Amino acid sequence: MKGWFDAFRDDGGPTLYSFSNRTPVTGDVSIVAVSVLFATFYVAFLVIFPGVRKQKFTTFSTVTLSLFVGLVILITRLGSAWHVAHATIIAPYKAFSREKLPARIGTHIGLMHVNVTLTAVIKIIVVNKNKYIQNAFICLHNMIA
Numbered sequence: 001m002k003g004w005f006d007a008f009r010d011d012g013g014p015t016l017y018s019f020s021n022r023t024p025v026t027g028d029v030s031i032v033a034v035s036v037l038f039a040t041f042y043v044a045f046l047v048i049f050p051g052v053r054k055q056k057f058t059t060f061s062t063v064t065l066s067l068f069v070g071l072v073i074l075i076t077r078l079g080s081a082w083h084v085a086h087a088t089i090i091a092p093y094k095a096f097s098r099e100k101l102p103a104r105i106g107t108h109i110g111l112m113h114v115n116v117t118l119t120a121v122i123k124i125i126v127v128n129k130n131k132y133i134q135n136a137f138i139c140l141h142n143m144i145a
Contacts, residue, residue, distance in 0.1 A: 030078045031078055034071065034074045035071065038067055038071040038074075042063075045063050078110070079111075080108040080110035080114075080115055081108060083108075084107070084108050085107050086106040087104070087105055088104050089104070090102050103120050103121055104121055106119070
């Protein structure tokens with residue numbers, strides 16, 4: 001019997017889609033959601049704007065500027081691109097191992113979190129023959145100075 005979430009799965013394994021290009025999500029979902037929310041508010045304002053009788057220019061510029069400033073504040077708070085750095089390194093494959101792994105380490109620093117990613121430069125032989133990728137997401141919400 002198949003359950004609700006068994007589509008595209010083989011023997012209870014992870015979901016694998018039939019596309020040859022299986023890349024991770026490259027966009028930030030929270031930034032896209034906030035942008036769509038503000039765009040919806042702005043379109044709603046533009047729909048009702050012809051009904052404004054007095055001070056059309058003042059109303060238009062005030063609402064446009066207010067929505068833009070709110071969008072910029074939320075995107076800079078949620079985003080992880082305040083500082084981005086990448087370096088190519090040679091790291092040990094496992095702890096206490098002599099095997100070396102040429103890799104690329106990257107950091108994405110935002111106001112709310114830090115994301116550190118280690119990606120193998122070359123394909124290595126592992127159990128499922130995928131690229132070696134390690135990702136650490138560090139949330140800064142509850143840190144006390």
